[in-house]
Amino acid sequence: MKLSGWGRYPHIQTEGRWFETPAQVQNYLKQPGDTIVHALGRSYGDSALNERVIFSRRFDKILAFHPTAGIVQCESGVSLSELIDIFLPQGWFLYITPGTKFITVGGAIASDVHGKNHHKAGCFSACVLSFDLMLPSGKVMVCSREVNPELFFATCGGMGLTGIILNATFKLQPIPSSYIRETIIRCRNLKEIFSLFEAYRQTTYSVAWIDCLAKGEDIGRSILFLGEHTDTARFDLATAKSLSLPVDLPGFFLNRYSVSLFNHFYYHAHPSFIEGRLVHLDTFFYPLDRIGYWNRMYGRGGFTQYQLVFPKEQSLEGLHAILQRIASAGLGSFLGVLKLFGPQNNNDLSFPMEGYTLAIDFKIQKKLFALLDDLDRIVLDHGGRLYLAKDVRMTREVFRKGYPGWARFEELRAKQGMKNKFNSLQSKRLGV
Numbered sequence: 001m002k003l004s005g006w007g008r009y010p011h012i013q014t015e016g017r018w019f020e021t022p023a024q025v026q027n028y029l030k031q032p033g034d035t036i037v038h039a040l041g042r043s044y045g046d047s048a049l050n051e052r053v054i055f056s057r058r059f060d061k062i063l064a065f066h067p068t069a070g071i072v073q074c075e076s077g078v079s080l081s082e083l084i085d086i087f088l089p090q091g092w093f094l095y096i097t098p099g100t101k102f103i104t105v106g107g108a109i110a111s112d113v114h115g116k117n118h119h120k121a122g123c124f125s126a127c128v129l130s131f132d133l134m135l136p137s138g139k140v141m142v143c144s145r146e147v148n149p150e151l152f153f154a155t156c157g158g159m160g161l162t163g164i165i166l167n168a169t170f171k172l173q174p175i176p177s178s179y180i181r182e183t184i185i186r187c188r189n190l191k192e193i194f195s196l197f198e199a200y201r202q203t204t205y206s207v208a209w210i211d212c213l214a215k216g217e218d219i220g221r222s223i224l225f226l227g228e229h230t231d232t233a234r235f236d237l238a239t240a241k242s243l244s245l246p247v248d249l250p251g252f253f254l255n256r257y258s259v260s261l262f263n264h265f266y267y268h269a270h271p272s273f274i275e276g277r278l279v280h281l282d283t284f285f286y287p288l289d290r291i292g293y294w295n296r297m298y299g300r301g302g303f304t305q306y307q308l309v310f311p312k313e314q315s316l317e318g319l320h321a322i323l324q325r326i327a328s329a330g331l332g333s334f335l336g337v338l339k340l341f342g343p344q345n346n347n348d349l350s351f352p353m354e355g356y357t358l359a360i361d362f363k364i365q366k367k368l369f370a371l372l373d374d375l376d377r378i379v380l381d382h383g384g385r386l387y388l389a390k391d392v393r394m395t396r397e398v399f400r401k402g403y404p405g406w407a408r409f410e411e412l413r414a415k416q417g418m419k420n421k422f423n424s425l426q427s428k429r430l431g432v
């Protein structure tokens, strides 16, 4: 079968196998060759791709729920969307959620995903108490901060390269309703958006849309979205209908003129300040999930998302250089997102570090790769790194400089025989 990540680049021929029990996976691992878990395929690049993949979606049972502590135990193929459908009506929500609910618990741990509250709550692993991990030998290890901590810290953010997460136990947060009180502020440039992120540091959720094609004094013009849970005593699920993109849009649809025009209108369509409007949390957290197959928008050739983080003291200068370079190349898209991260955790390969992160979608085209190489240089010069869950072309050098934990991770992989059994196209490229 043909398989790709969310960016639909690259597509590869693969042999995919579905399993329902750990015993079936154990037998499969005895066969020669390497493999990687492919869950809901929302990683953009090649981190869930190999010639042989294990589909995890049939590991989809909720095993236990503690109704006063909000602790769930479930199999790793359960999606965040399924958890929300079950637990939101009971007054519980995820502590940490990325910008899509169509990912699995296994994918959330393996990428150690972050949300709009990283500055206050950290990565997904912060709410994980423990999980069971199947090693190359088929042996299942319980992993937590106290039991097998080396495996725990390598697996959270380890992109499936340490083994198969079978089930996980993690905490949900109690919430007062399924509504968010949202404040929106329009910002003129990078300095202004930075000072607003800092001024609203105590706000639970913050994220900004950024116009990546703005130039000169407008560099960094953006719209800041702030959110707090609010008490309406209603715990309803989202009812808004979703649309679907039925076919690939032609490749020429997104070009520097159409994107500049869109960004201009989007920016000016927002008033300079909207305070405290009530929105359903589905609208606040998952606006893109409303459009099924929105990844077809970039045409048949696919797209990639370039997500970087800079340490705080280097963020202003680094982001200015990045945005200037993108605007002069005229290659960005309408999807540019800026977030503030809090302190980094102890996991070997987790992406966030204290500072600012920028994510921008790019249609795959010939001249893109030279631009991204330039951006890599700016990232390294400013002490930053790139997110593995979005990556499809990072070099070994960029990886190693960005992730000092790589050596410890690699040593563990060698010691446990993981290098012979669990690999993705990405891990082979990065030589990890």
Ligand SMILES: Cc1cc2nc3c(=O)[nH]c(=O)nc-3n(C[C@H](O)[C@H](O)[C@H](O)COP(=O)(O)OP(=O)(O)OC[C@H]3O[C@@H](n4cnc5c(N)ncnc54)[C@H](O)[C@@H]3O)c2cc1C
Pocket: 006, 036, 037, 038, 039, 040, 041, 042, 043, 044, 047, 048, 056, 076, 077, 097, 098, 099, 100, 102, 103, 104, 105, 106, 107, 108, 110, 111, 112, 113, 114, 115, 158, 159, 160, 161, 163, 164, 165, 166, 288, 389, 390, 424
């Ligand atoms: C619209 C959109 C918005 C997003 N927003 C954010 C965001 O705000 N923050 C963020 O951090 N990420 C974000 N992402 C990225 C996404 O959250 C991650 O890529 C996530 O890992 C995808 O999970 P998945 O279940 O689809 O896993 P896949 O994409 O199938 O796999 C991702 C990785 O997890 C591994 N894996 C999956 N399941 C297991 C398992 N059971 N055992 C071992 N390894 C496993 C795979 O091998 C692979 O390396 C976004 C993605 C999209 C499409």
